[in-house]
Amino acid sequence: MEDWTGILRLDTEVRSGKTVARNVYFQGAYKVMRPIYHDESGQVCYYILNPGGGYLDGDSYKMQITLDKQAQLTLTTQSATKIYKTPHTLAYQETVMDLKEGSYLEYIPDPIIGYRDARYKQKTNIHMEKGAALFYSDIITPGWSPSGERFSYNTLQLINEIYMDNELAVYDHVKLNPATKNMDGLGQMEGFSHLGSLIVIGEKTDSNLIDKVYQAIHKDSTEFKIGLSELPIPGFTLRVLANSTQTIEKIVADCQRIINEEWLNKTPSFLRKY
Amino acid sequence: MGDNILSLFQLCDSSFPTGAFSHSYGLESYIQEDRVHDQASFLQWLDVYLNEQLIYSDGLASRLVYEALEENNxxxxxxxxxxxxxQNLPRETREGTQRIGERMLKLVESLYDVPVFLEYRERINKKLSFGHPAIVFxxxxxxxxxxxxxxxxxxLYSTISTLVQNAxxxxPLGQTAGQKTIQQFQVPxxxxxEKIQSLDEDDFGIVSPGLELSQMKHERVNIRIFMS
Incomplete structure (x- = not known):
């Protein structure tokens, strides 16, 4: 595919204790804002924008992010990724991220919202070197529908492949397909509308950390349900079923706070957007 | 062919000691939440487990492994x-399946003299491979x-019939209800x-959120009769 609707390339490295961009390139319907340093740690934060306002029929996006040794980057979006009706060709996004030794990436985008008859596929490949750390989250939500239908999108599909030193270590494939499935049924969304996922990878993960995260976010509640599990490499994954973006964002923020305190010895900043 | 079918039957028998009887793949979480409590609700769970998880993982892999073996790839x-x-993100089901795979491999190694088993075994010993029952089978x-x-x-039959025994x-269900379930599951x-034959390789590993979450939740269940 050569005709991308939007292309974004961001290469980061450390210069005198601060993570800076060695190269920023964007074209079409992708844009990044000026870097922001929320604290004194040198960790940089970039906001991605979609000036087009949403993904339409046949749109395709490509993102390439690299973190050089020791680089620390927070990547987020300025607003939700809205997927509109795709009558002919699904909307597609491809992301490749490279994390060199000792680097840390926080990827915390706003939710993906699937509107009526939307079809969307997202492929994310993350290549990590030993000693790199990752905090990855995503949220899938249904868009408001005039008919009051809870799930009016056709398909939202997210595939994550994470490689550690070139070996596949995590393969995460979610495909929500209300067009052919009963989403409220047993085993599916089970009465919830939003799905949040979190993948955290880092050599410092142990069962104490996972227990700590679980204690912090676990609650007997009808508002959400969580599942937390250790990965085959040091790290864990979290799934959240809920009925609002805020509920999931709060859980993700709680996890982020613990990881930042434990691994970076700092408290994360609130990502102001509005 | 008749003799060979019987040979494969041997592996489908629920008395074939792979340890599969100690795994519920998240079913126990549903039972504890009283969402699966009788034959009807169990059938519902079994149907979702088969059609929303098993076919995209073990089922599709079985087809692809067979094709790869035919090409000697x-x-x-x-x-x-x-x-x-x-792709098996819940730790208990991942590690449990791995153990079942290893035990199954050990058993069939003592029953059959096939070079590929030896290679699989060596790869597992060297931690180059994990071991999986769908592949051994x-x-x-x-x-x-x-x-x-x-x-x-x-x-698929062997997996489902073991799950029915576990259920x-x-x-608990009566033995008759169990047998009825197995009978009702012949068509599914x-x-x-059939569906597996028409799946695309890109469909591999699709999971259903609720099922996966229940498998992850099982790790935090205190009183349990199953290991997953």
């Missing part, structure tokens, strides 16, 4: 062993000359096998 087999394991089916779709069908103990199993 072992690299592809080892790749599928890795993918089957790393498919290797046997291929070795015995049983067709691709029959091998997949029998694999009979755990819910045939349909699932």
């Amino acid at each position: 072992l690299q592809k087999v080892w790749k599928l062993d890795c993918m089957l394991t790393v 498919t290797m046997i089916g291929h070795h015995l000359g049983v067709t691709k779709s029959t091998t997949t069908l029998y694999y 009979v103990r755990a819910i 199993l045939a349909k699932a096998t």
Whole structure:
């Protein structure tokens, strides 16, 4: 595919204790804002924008992010990724991220919202070197529908492949397909509308950390349900079923706070957007 | 062919000691929440487990492994062993399946003299591969000359019938209800096998959120009769 609707390339490295961009390139319907340093740690934060306002029929996006040794980057979006009706060709996004030794990436985008008859596929490949750390989250939500239908999108599909030193270590494939499935049924969304996922990878993960995260976010509640599990490499994954973006964002923020305190010895900043 | 079918039957028997009887793959979480409590609700769970998880993982892998064995493409087999394991995000089901795979391999190694088993064993010992029952089972089916779709069908059958036995103990269901469930599942199993033949490789590893979450939740269940 050569005709991308939007292309974004961001290469980061450390210069005198601060993570800076060695190269920023964007074209079409992708844009990044000026870097922001929320604290004194040198960790940089970039906001991605979609000036087009949403993904339409046949749109395709490509993102390439690299973190050089020791680089620390927070990547987020300025607003939700809205997927509109795709009558002919699904909307597609491809992301490749490279994390060199000792680097840390926080990827915390706003939710993906699937509107009526939307079809969307997202492929994310993350290549990590030993000693790199990752905090990855995503949220899938249904868009408001005039008919009051809870799930009016056709398909939202997210595939994550994470490689550690070139070996596949995590393969995460979610495909929500209300067009052919009963989403409220047993085993599916089970009465919830939003799905949040979190993948955290880092050599410092142990069962104490996972227990700590679980204690912090676990609650007997009808508002959400969580599942937390250790990965085959040091790290864990979290799934959240809920009925609002805020509920999931709060859980993700709680996890982020613990990881930042434990691994970076700092408290994360609130990502102001509005 | 008749003799070979019996040979594959041996692996489908719930008394074939792979340890599968100690795994519920998240069913126990549903039982504890009282969402699965009788034959009807169990059938619902079993249907989702088969059609929303098993066919995209073990089922599709079985077909792809068989095709790879026909092309003598072992690299592809080892790749599928890795993918089957790393797509299984809930730790208990991942590690449990791995143990079942290893035990099944050990057993069939003592029953059959097939070089590919030796290679699989060596890769597992060197931690190059994980071990997975769908792969071991498919290797046997291929070795015995049983067709691709029959091998997949029998694999699915063996998984489902073990789960029914587990449900009979755990819910509990009567033995008759258990047998009725297995009988009612003959058509769904045939349909699932048919669907697997038409799946795309890109469909590999699709999970249903609720099922996966219940498998993850099981790790935090205090009183349990199953290991997953």
